[in-house]
Amino acid sequence: MEIWIGCRGVFCLKLDYRRGRISPLCLSTCICASNIVSCSKMNLTTVPTGLPLYTAVLDLSYNHVSRLRAEWTTVKLIKLHNLLLSHNGLHFLSSEAFVYIKHMRYLDLSSNNLRQLDEFIFEPLGQLEVLLLYNNRISQIDRSAFQGLHSLQKLYLSQNMISRFPLELVKDKTRLEKLSLMDISSNRIKVPPIEELQVLPAWIKNGLYFHNNPLICDCSLYSLLAHWHILRLNSALDFKDEYSCYLPGPQKSRVGVFDLNRDYMNCSTFYEADEEAWLEQTLILRCDTKHRDLFKTWVMPGDVVVTEGLNQTAKVLPDGSLQIGPVKPDDSGTYTCYAVSEALNETIYVLLKVHNFTEKGHGENLNTAYTTLVGCVTSVVLVFIYLYLTPCRCFCCPKNNHQDSFHSSMLSHEDLANNTDPRHVAFIDPKELGQNGKVNPSDMEGDQGEMDEEGGLLGKGRRKKSVAESISLVFSDTPIVV
Structure with missing residues (x-):
């Protein structure tokens, strides 16, 4: 049980009956407000000792704590879920710095002097949801640095010196499963992995920011961002004017990526491609929404709702995609996916064109045409031989x-x-x-x-x-x- 007994200036006193004493930290150094301990702007060079066990939020920002050692806390702070260490000139993180605070959900290490992230540095933080690392001097990130962050949803890495795109964080089978936002803008990335980024789900691309990097102009880069803009992804809409690149050549002129199809490089204007299929083929139409965990309903051409249990050629898969097969000519048309939740809703349209022959038959037609052409050429050659080479x-x-x-x-x-x-x-x-x-x-x-x-x-x-x-x-x- 806790009870406030009074305040002196900006410092408040708290009686902790579980320990039978007043927390000395709240008397001399920090400001205590219930389970919040604020030690901001106290000219501290080390983390104060004797932190109350009930501490849920610890604010150590705007101090001079340059090194976060393993022994900065000697007791397990099982209730601590917010730790703020921004603006401290921090340049060293011990590999055991987070062993006693495994229940952290929010960690702010922004605006410091960190230069590298070692392997497994954040592994104990299995419940961490938000990690702020922007405005540091990070240039090296070990591929296993973020391993173990199974609950991480937002990662801020902007305004650093990163030159390698951390694709392993968002790529299938290796990505952080719950990561929905990764900001790596204002770094030193020149060539992003465009092909790998194209196949990512829309809900990942919606929160993937890499503007204000020294990108090299390329038509594939324009097509990627133009596609994101057509899909109305936040990463392309919110910072459209800040996506720029350097033109090839000695002058290295910097231009807007979205201008590459007009004034520079004459890149082809991007249009959303339609789906194509052959007869008797089985294909899957994706309902690629900007948000996760939406309930999805499909409507086929002719306003026919896809319903489980009916004798239809189409069925909805567990991930919300629509499987059609074997495809028939009547399956051509526009398919609509309605994705809804309590607060969100999206509508995706997919136009399907079914060819009037099988994929194998199409190949046979090509072979027949080729054979006919070869036969005609051979006949002409034989005629010329007969006319001009006959004795x-x-x-x-x-x-x-x-x-x-x-x-x-x-x-x-x-x-x-x-x-x-x-x-x-x-x-x-x-x-x-x-x-x-x-x-x-x-x-x-x-x-x-x-x-x-x-x-x-x-x-x-x-x-x-x-x-x-x-x-x-x-x-x-x-x-x-x-």
Whole structure:
């Protein structure tokens, strides 16, 4: 039992019947108000001894406590849940500094001179929810420094000298399970792990701040933040104008990341991509909300609510995602996810397009087209080989077969008998062509040439061909020699 017995100046006295005495700390050094002990701005160089066991909040800010040793408290403060040590010039943390305060929920180590975080330094603080480390000089963080912080929800690491993005804190299987806010703005990060950040749940990205870093301009960086902005994530909306980057080149000009699609680098404007699926495929649509632990309901195209127990191709998974399969053409359309809680609500729209063939069939169509193209190319090559690489069949043959080789040519046997030059090519005047381009055998108009004594045509004349002869000429397989 405790009872106040009076105050002297700014110091109040408290009678502790469990110990039978007044806490001397409240008489001389600190201000006690119920379970709050405030020792702020007392020019302390060490943590005062004799802290009451009932202390729940201990404020040691704005002092000169440069080292937090293991023996700063020799008793277990099982009720202490808030410890404030900001603005102390603190540069050393013992690996056993938090052994006796395992029930801490709020720890403020901001605005000090800490340079590194050693392995397992915070491991005893399994119930810690908020950790403030901003405005220090931290440049090295051991990958196991935050191990054991199973209840940590908010981590502030801004205004330090960190150059490596602590991806292990937010990545699946290694991340802190309850972490919903991590601020690493105003550090020295140049290239964030963009591909890994893209696949994070929206509720993690909503509280992931990395503005005011010396980022290197890249279109993938623009696409990442533009996507976050479309999703209305706080990390992109609240600090949109503070996301900047350095253009490649000797001048290292600094520009806004959201200007990379207009004035600089000509990055493609980002649009939310729709979902695509093949027939008979099973796919999962995500209800990627900005907040955790929301109750999710799905509505299919046609305002059909997905209900458990009904014979539907879609069902809601335990994590709130929607599984559809096997997919049918009728499954195309807009799917709506309603996520609600007592204080929050979100609506997510997903547009699904189902192709009218299976994924395997699509591949077979591509293979068939490729095979057809190869066949056409091969045919053209063979035609050229036949036309230009066929051995000579006229002047290289015996003389007695020479006339036979011209049987289907455009020269008549009469031309050969009259010693007409066998290399002369007979051209047909377009006027002599009848219907469908055929030679009219009855049309004798035109230049007949000069007649010799026996009624034959001279070499300069032209001879009409019959329809039958014209057909034989077209399908002749003997090359015409000019």
